[in-house]
Amino acid sequence: MLSNACKYAIRSVLYLAIHSDATAKIGVKTIAQELETPQPFLAKLLQQLTRDTLVSSTKGPNGGFYLDDNNKQNTVWDVIKSIDGTKKFDTCFLGLSKCNNNNPCPVHFIVVPFKESILSNFRDKTILEYSDEIKNTQQVLSLKDLNLLDGAAPK
Amino acid sequence: MLSNACKYAIRSVLYLAIHSDATAKIGVKTIAQELETPQPFLAKLLQQLTRDTLVSSTKGPNGGFYLDDNNKQNTVWDVIKSIDGTKKFDTCFLGLSKCNNNNPCPVHFIVVPFKESILSNFRDKTILEYSDEIKNTQQVLSLKDLNLLDGAAPK
DNA sequence: ACAGAAAAAGATATTTTTATCTTTAATAGG
């Protein structure tokens, strides 16, 4: 559904939304460590996101990546479009080229509500709203420091 | 979620369930044409499915692939396990290694019900039951002959 | 001005997925 690249990108943007601002930029190295992603690969992704003005950056000492207020008005869906494009999301679960309500594949009516639900989750909230929600509901972007058993309570 | 290979495989097995039996075998060429998949690639997949006794085959004139009664007692989930393994299905939508109910990623609680629902669809019905359902509800495995507009009714 | 830090850019490498090609083995029908 989403490429690894895109998963890294989404988590990075949300991570930056929560932990960075114009006065507290974060370098790739740190982000990669925190999110447990390959560092040079992530650098490329951040480069791409910066090109598309989904992320801000400055070079030089104390430079790094961050989200400004404008960046935070974008959505996770914008990130997906920047990295994966929309095709991957739109394709039929069983690979039928023209699967639709009138010519449904065997799982069409299971997949469609899910897709609608997750699409609206990605598309109808700004990064700002999204990251606030993450904070308020104790959701997780990295499991670096969590070394919990399956049944354990969150820290 | 599923590789192309796996999508081809699932559709092939269901196609064979509907259109073949021990007295009416079908060659790769036909299957590939009907399902619009690359022929030699599909041949490899059918070979693999045959090795795992999910599909039957005989060589020589009038040979080809088919499902016998035993084959039809397997499930779509068995096909997935044969081609993709289970990992692809089990991984977190945003790539977190240990995402779970206690440490949920931001979309965990949207994804989990969907996964459960589609997993039970794949795991709790035999291929026989599955293919009967396809026939009864006019679902589609190929769109080869359908050249319909989005809004058109099924043939 | 200079040195160091960090991203940008471009080139390269590796791995996985997808796809094809060639040869061999089995089978049925004449």
Add this chain to the structure above:
DNA sequence: CCTATTAAAGATAAAAATATCTTTTTCTGT
């Protein structure tokens, strides 16, 4: 028994995704 047909097996190829490396540019603090 011979030939045509078809899957099996193995080798190879192409494309895409993932990952890394090297050089350049930009910026900051001194």
